[in-house]
Amino acid sequence: MFTNQTHLQHLLRPDQYTSEEQHRLELRHLFQPAWHPLATVGDLAKPGDFLTFDLLETPIIIRNFDSELRAFLNVCPHRHSKLTEKPRGNTEKLRCQYHGWEYNADGHTGKIPDAMAFRPWDRENSCLRPFRVETCGEIVFVNLSDNGVSLREWLDPVWEQWQPSYGGAFRHAATWERDFPCNWKVVLENSLESYHIPQVHPKTFKEFSEEENSWHELTENFTSYKTVPPNDIATRMSNWMVRRLGHPVRNEYWHRVRHPHITAAFLDVIRMNQCVFPTGPRTCRYRSMLFTLRGHRRGPFAWGIYRLLRSISNMVAHQIVEEDGTIYGGVQKGMEASPHRGVIGTREERIYHFQEYVNRECRGPRELPLLDERGA
Numbered sequence: 001m002f003t004n005q006t007h008l009q010h011l012l013r014p015d016q017y018t019s020e021e022q023h024r025l026e027l028r029h030l031f032q033p034a035w036h037p038l039a040t041v042g043d044l045a046k047p048g049d050f051l052t053f054d055l056l057e058t059p060i061i062i063r064n065f066d067s068e069l070r071a072f073l074n075v076c077p078h079r080h081s082k083l084t085e086k087p088r089g090n091t092e093k094l095r096c097q098y099h100g101w102e103y104n105a106d107g108h109t110g111k112i113p114d115a116m117a118f119r120p121w122d123r124e125n126s127c128l129r130p131f132r133v134e135t136c137g138e139i140v141f142v143n144l145s146d147n148g149v150s151l152r153e154w155l156d157p158v159w160e161q162w163q164p165s166y167g168g169a170f171r172h173a174a175t176w177e178r179d180f181p182c183n184w185k186v187v188l189e190n191s192l193e194s195y196h197i198p199q200v201h202p203k204t205f206k207e208f209s210e211e212e213n214s215w216h217e218l219t220e221n222f223t224s225y226k227t228v229p230p231n232d233i234a235t236r237m238s239n240w241m242v243r244r245l246g247h248p249v250r251n252e253y254w255h256r257v258r259h260p261h262i263t264a265a266f267l268d269v270i271r272m273n274q275c276v277f278p279t280g281p282r283t284c285r286y287r288s289m290l291f292t293l294r295g296h297r298r299g300p301f302a303w304g305i306y307r308l309l310r311s312i313s314n315m316v317a318h319q320i321v322e323e324d325g326t327i328y329g330g331v332q333k334g335m336e337a338s339p340h341r342g343v344i345g346t347r348e349e350r351i352y353h354f355q356e357y358v359n360r361e362c363r364g365p366r367e368l369p370l371l372d373e374r375g376a
């Protein structure tokens with residue numbers, strides 16, 4: 001059931017998908033306060049494991065310090081070099097690649113070559129800049145602002161569902177990244193509607209669900225879509241395998257977006273976490289982490305089913321992302337030249353809700369009224 005019965009206005013103008021000014025506003029008001037899923041705990045399993053990212057123009061490093069995950073700006077306070085340029089690795093110490101300053105888990109310096117040359121020691125200006133890092137299930141999230149709510153609060157009310165889904169009966173199957181030649185909102189909005197399915201996914205999804213089999217939920221920070229998959233051979237096979245793995249069959253597809261940029265797609269056999277990051281006004285990076293059902297049964301039969309489910313899910317998920325990827329460049333080029341206002345159908349109403357959120361947040365935090373205006 002859709003919430004709206006008539007078409008809706010396209011609230012964002014085409015130039016909001018191309019302009020540098022809009023890009024800056026979004027970085028500041030949408031992305032700076034947000035939590036960002038970047039990796040799995042399995043990517044950083046051993047002490048000394050590290051990963052580096054360019055996250056929203058900020059180079060960061062996440063490292064396992066004796067089984068504790070810490071995130072820092074990947075910039076050395078000595079003379080500004082990146083600590084490392086490697087995308088991943090394992091080192092006994094966190095040591096800057098340039099002159100070899102070493103850092104501890106709290107970001108303070110450890111061993112410094114020829115330390116006497118730096119007398120008197122400037123303690124305040126020799127620490128790494130830390131960032132908050134938290135996990136939901138096995139997914140590692142980073143936040144670039146010092147203040148703001150915890151990850152658990154930020155994900156409320158879906159924390160209870162997401163936390164056991166990324167781990168537990170589900171195992172991490174794959175992570176992959178793609179750069180797309182379009183504004184990040186093009187990718188996000190595409191994920192918020194099923195209207196494009198017959199045209200873009202004629203062989204994978206095939207048809208969109210009827211309105212009677214489509215539930216939309218629109219809240220301040222989330223939009224959701226639920227449907228019951230068709231009772232076809234693929235669904236019946238899948239349900240059979242889920243039971244063989246000792247997992248309950250719910251037979252529902254859930255798709256949720258936590259504004260601004262995280263998408264969770266849940267079926268009985270998969271849990272998929274997708275995220276899209278702006279890399280400029282006209283470019284973005286998409287990252288997907290796929291978890292597939294392992295269930296609770298052990299033995300060679302259950303193992304075989306798990307492996308089969310994993311490879312089919314991985315293949316289909318890649319295929320769908322590739323199919324969506326074929327249209328993004330064309331949408332972006334259209335945005336650059338469009339004289340139209342645009343229009344949003346009832347099936348696409350989650351997009352309207354998302355656009356309301358973008359405009360609302362990009363106006364920035366409202367100023368508090370003066371005391372006398374409050375009637376005090």
Ligand code: FES
Nearest residue numbers: 076078079096099
């Ligand atoms: S710049 Fe890092 S040790 Fe010199």
Ligand SMILES: [Fe+2]
Nearest residue numbers: 190200201324
């Ligand atoms: Fe799609």
